[in-house]
Amino acid sequence: xxxxxxxxxxxxxxxxxxxxxxxxxxxxxxxxxxxxxxxxxxxxxxxxxxxxxxxxxxxxxxxxxxxxxxxxxxxxxxxxxxxxxxxxxxxxxxxxxxxxxxxxxxxxxxxxxxxxxxxxxxxxxxxxxxxxxxxxxxxxxxxxxxxxxxxxxxxxxxxxxxxxxxxxxxxxxxxxxxxxxxxxxxxxxxxxxxxxxxxxxxxxxxxxxxxxxxxxxxxxxxxxxxxxxxxxxxxxxxxxxxxxxxxxxxxxxxxxxxxxxxxxxxxxxxxxxxxxxxxxxxxxxxxxxxxxxxxxxxxxxxxxxxxxxxxxxxxxxxxxxxxxxxxxxxxxxxxxxxxxxxxxxxxxxxxxxxxxxxxxxxxxxxxxxxxxxxxxxxxxxxxxxxxxxxxxxxxxxxxxxxxxxxxxxxxxxxxxxxxxxxxxxxxxxxxxxxxxxxxxxxxxxxxxxxxxxxxxxxxxxxxxxxxxxxxxxxxxxxxxx
Numbered sequence: 001x002x003x004x005x006x007x008x009x010x011x012x013x014x015x016x017x018x019x020x021x022x023x024x025x026x027x028x029x030x031x032x033x034x035x036x037x038x039x040x041x042x043x044x045x046x047x048x049x050x051x052x053x054x055x056x057x058x059x060x061x062x063x064x065x066x067x068x069x070x071x072x073x074x075x076x077x078x079x080x081x082x083x084x085x086x087x088x089x090x091x092x093x094x095x096x097x098x099x100x101x102x103x104x105x106x107x108x109x110x111x112x113x114x115x116x117x118x119x120x121x122x123x124x125x126x127x128x129x130x131x132x133x134x135x136x137x138x139x140x141x142x143x144x145x146x147x148x149x150x151x152x153x154x155x156x157x158x159x160x161x162x163x164x165x166x167x168x169x170x171x172x173x174x175x176x177x178x179x180x181x182x183x184x185x186x187x188x189x190x191x192x193x194x195x196x197x198x199x200x201x202x203x204x205x206x207x208x209x210x211x212x213x214x215x216x217x218x219x220x221x222x223x224x225x226x227x228x229x230x231x232x233x234x235x236x237x238x239x240x241x242x243x244x245x246x247x248x249x250x251x252x253x254x255x256x257x258x259x260x261x262x263x264x265x266x267x268x269x270x271x272x273x274x275x276x277x278x279x280x281x282x283x284x285x286x287x288x289x290x291x292x293x294x295x296x297x298x299x300x301x302x303x304x305x306x307x308x309x310x311x312x313x314x315x316x317x318x319x320x321x322x323x324x325x326x327x328x329x330x331x332x333x334x335x336x337x338x339x340x341x342x343x344x345x346x347x348x349x350x351x352x353x354x355x356x357x358x359x360x361x362x363x364x365x366x367x368x369x370x371x372x373x374x375x376x377x378x379x380x381x382x383x384x385x386x387x388x389x390x391x392x393x394x395x396x397x398x399x400x401x402x403x404x405x406x407x408x409x410x411x412x413x414x415x416x417x418x419x420x421x422x423x424x425x426x427x428x429x430x431x432x433x434x435x436x437x438x439x440x441x442x443x444x445x446x447x448x449x450x451x452x453x454x455x456x457x458x459x460x461x462x463x464x465x466x467x468x469x470x471x472x473x474x475x476x477x478x479x480x481x
Contacts, residue, residue, distance in 0.1 A: 002080045002087060002128045018140075019060065022147050023053050026154060045158075056150045060143045069139070072102050076135060080128050087124040104134035125280040161187035164379060167196045171203040186353075186378045195383035199346070202386055206343045215449060215467050216347035220355065222445055222465070223320040223414055251298025259293040266292040321415030321444070322358035323348050324403050328421030329363040330394040337451035338390045340469060341420035344449060348418065349373040349382060361385050364399040365392030394425045396459070397432065404435050407444045418447045419463070423455030428462060436462050 030045050079087065079094060095112060098105040107130060115123045164187035206213050256266070269291050272282035285291045325345045333341065345361050352359035352374050359378075363369040363385070371381040403417050436446055448463040453470050460466050 002082060002084070002124050018144060018147060019053060019057055022056075022151055023049065026052070026151065029155065030158065052150070052154055056147060059150070060146055063139065063142045063146050068101055069142075072098070072104075073135065076128075076131055079131075082124075084124050087127075091124075091127070102134075103138050104131050107134060122277050122280065126276060129279065129283065157188060160190065164189065164191055167191070168199075168379070171196070171200045186374070186376060189377050189380040191379055191383065195380065198383050198386045199379075202339070202343045202346045205339055206347055209340070209343065211469060212340055212343050213347055215469065216344050216351060218467075219323075219348065219416060219418060219447060220351040222416055222447075223355075223357075252296060253294045254297050255295040256292055257295045258290045260286050260289040260291055261293050262286075262291075264293040264296065266294065268292065319414060320355055320357050321412050322360060323352055324406065324412075324415060324417045325359065325361045326399050326403065326417065326419045326421075327361060327363050328394055328419070328423075329365045329369075329388065329390040329392065330422075331365075331391050332394070332422055332424055333451065334390045337422055340451050341449075342386050344418075344420055345373075346382065346386065349378070362399055362402070363388060364395065365390070366395060367392075368399055368402065394421070396421075396425050396428065400428065400432060400436075404432075404439065407439050407442075412444065414443050416445050416447060418449065420449045420451065421455075422452030423448065423450050423459050424452065425456060425459055427456065427458040433462050440464060 026049060030049065075094065075097065079091070082090070092112060095105065095108040098108060108127070111123075111127055111130065115127075120126065168187070269282065269285070272278045272285075282291075325348055327341045327345060349359045351357075357374070359373045361371040361373060363371075369388070371385045372378065373382050373385070375381070406412050407415055407417065440446065445465070446463045448460050448466045450460065450466065450468045451470070453468070455468075
């Protein structure tokens, strides 16, 4: 073979250290930017960096998949398998084929002219080596461009997340590390000043009407009061670093063997690179894994799953289901009741973040609109929900049926359905009441927060817990069972 195989050239370039260099640069910048953050947030940034490294490495290995680069690599692969006779006969046509399509064309043409003036018996090998180097540098340049583009995207995303997190800290109560981690995922959303000011408005409303926050906190505690061993979370296997004997470690040199590891290569092997006539021998040894390498041994560290101690059932954390917040968006709710309903939903989103729960909001009147406040675009969803203007009539049955269907699925075990309404509507059918009672027996809870003193008592009877919060009571609320 006249040259080095190029089938994995793109992967070789990507593994040459440029990704690690970019990673170290981003780690340094991130550490400076996040130095004042809590450990939970810093861990989220490190995890995000690891994911970025994996994704950018995959993209970089594919930058050579353009049609022009694929054609040149295929042509190179064909030429290096020629014998020297065929090479001498056909190389001029190959160089002509590269015109306007490859950075190597000018170099290849110059090498041909030099060969015609002063023939060299190693010309075919030298030509293929130069072509390989040109391919390597071309792909390296393409990958560096892709890498710089991705680095800038990562930094832009980091600045956006930090700005959103800073805004949310000013808006919401300080959360624990679990909330910080989920907030990092949600902070990727692009928020406008209007989005932030809308959320700030309802955060201020919550602080002013402390009774609403107390209702939300009471709702959040309900999921902890279930006594069912089947809902207890099983402890996950613990990850620990253990030491293992490995030939890849470099603690001790125990001998010499043939391999292709350039990091452990004997200095003697580099002598072939000092003479152009012998250079191809070095590359042949490299491809055939015949370079003399130091044989090393030592201990390497690996992450292993270790079975953790299984605590008593009473000590294990409960699996808490989502919040399903059904908000009456009818015209009769406009004004203070609308503000109260939105503020409670916003408070439940904060609780869901800190307790690793999901939070869905379903606006219902003559139609239904669903928002998922704890997904990655949750902050944007929250802003859209808080900006929605209430209008239309009240239709309880469709939204109640939708929630019942959801609660019969495994994802919604130990879930809380919260209806925020003025409850000025007719009583539900007996069939609907029976379904609700069945779900209560399965540890799902149905809560009502009445925002009017004119609600229908017969409608409120189906709920496990009922709070009344009326504008005329100047912020006071009453809990009923």
